[in-house]
Amino acid sequence: MSLWVFLFAFWFLLSGHTEPLLLGFGAFSCTIVVYIAHRMDVIDHEGHPSHLSFKIIPYWAWLCWEIVKANIDVAKVIISPKLPISPVMFKTKASQSRELGQVIYANSITLTPGTIAVDLENGVLEIHALTVEGAKGVLTGDMDRRVCKVKGEMEGHDE
Known part of the structure; x- marks a missing residue:
């Protein structure tokens, strides 16, 4: 039903x-x-994840700010005459218990310049970062915790 409503609204x-x-x-x-x-x-x-409709708005605002900050960091790396690139591949476990939360987390990492979620399998993300600092930013777990908050999950369990 939500697909029909979306399509009709888009058509209109x-x-x-x-x-x-x-x-x-x-x-x-x-x-x-x-x-x-x-x-x-x-x-x-699963249908339209309507439980995300309003909870995700503050997350989007935060993610947009993270994207701006990451753009500036990547621009500094590129503009620097020394070109301080230190590519890193690493794995981290997503705290989200459901696939939708894991996909939101992986896509958020990929949207942030300087990091790419290369693989997601059984809740484990393989990530490429342009710099060690970018990898540390992902490993702090701030984005992971925020996605859990949006999804209503904490420490891998539904609330």
């Missing part, structure tokens, strides 16, 4: 049509898309 925003006939066509086309997606089994069985 893009089309801007308010005539009843066109609204009906839009609703019908959204229904067909949802039906086909359901038949192809491409709809996420």
Whole structure:
């Protein structure tokens, strides 16, 4: 149902049509898309994670600030005549017990310049960092704790 609502809202925003006939066509086309997606089994069985809707907004603000800070750090490394790059590959365990939380954590690491989540398997992330300082930033666990807070999980257990 949430997919249909999202698709219809998106269609309405893009089309801007308010005539009843066109609204009906839009609703019908959204229904067909949802039906086909359901038949192809491409709809996420967890559905829309509505429990994240408002909790994630402060996390996004914090993540945007972390991205800005990481951009500045990476720019300093690149601009420096010595080019102080010290690439590191390391593994860390995600505290989130569910896949959605682990994926949010891995994607947040990848969105932050200078770090990339290379692999996620059984709750263990393999991460590449441009510098040792970037690796230390991930290993502090601040981002991991914040994702747990957004997901309502602490120390790998549901609250």
